[in-house]
Amino acid sequence: GLFLGVGSSNSERAGNLVLRSGSSDDAYGGGVNLLAGTSKSYTGGSVKLLTGNGHASGSLTLITASNQNSASAGVSVVTGSGKTSGNILLSVGEASSQGGNFLVFSGKTTSRSGSVSISAGSSHLLTGGHTRINSGQSSSSTSGSVLISTGRAMSTGSSGAIKLSSGISKEGNSGSINVRSGDSVKESGAIKIEVGSSTASQSGSIIFNVGGSA
Secondary structure (H helix, E strand, O other): OOOOOOOOOOOOOOOOOOOOOOOOOOOOOOOOOOOOOOOOOOOOOOOOOOOOOOOOOOOOOOOOOOOOOOOOOOOOOOOOOOOOOOOOOOOOOOOOOOOOOOOOOOOOOOOOOOOOOOOOOOOOOOOOOOOOOOOOOOOOOOOOOOOOOOOOOOOOOOOOOOOOOOOOOOOOOOOOOOOOOOOOOOOOOOOOOOOOOOOOOOOOOOOOOOOOOO
């Protein structure tokens, strides 16, 4: 095998290991490729990026370079294609006291900010993939909540809307929307539909419409 390492230190900061490709003024800069070995009969090799352990473990950062004059590049995490494609697992580690948070943000901007899209895979012959949002369960206390809210409008604009809709079907039946509280051996939860109040104009309405039929 090939081993690249830097020296250890007992009292000072240990050395860094830098892998850097060449720069160019008039063409593309060089790339850095980390490739594991292939195998004809068994599983190919893995690529692992592990931070060091210590009083607090080191952080792992994947970031593209900033560019004030053009667009910054994206970060892609993609599994390979095959008869059964691989999974992508993004998980926060377990803790004895408080677990870490899992945060997904789109970029801020002075004009139109970025969006966050979560989409399941499509299928040509069978059922498409599902999208699930589940809060954490608890064995001795209250389970977590699921909160869906739009951002505030800080000036004269309107806040964003929340739209729940099932997909259109060309030949079959369209999907249903079910709103239901959970079962309980004591008092089950309530379902509340409320319209916000207004201090300067008329408050909103609650409208129920039934679709037409041919």
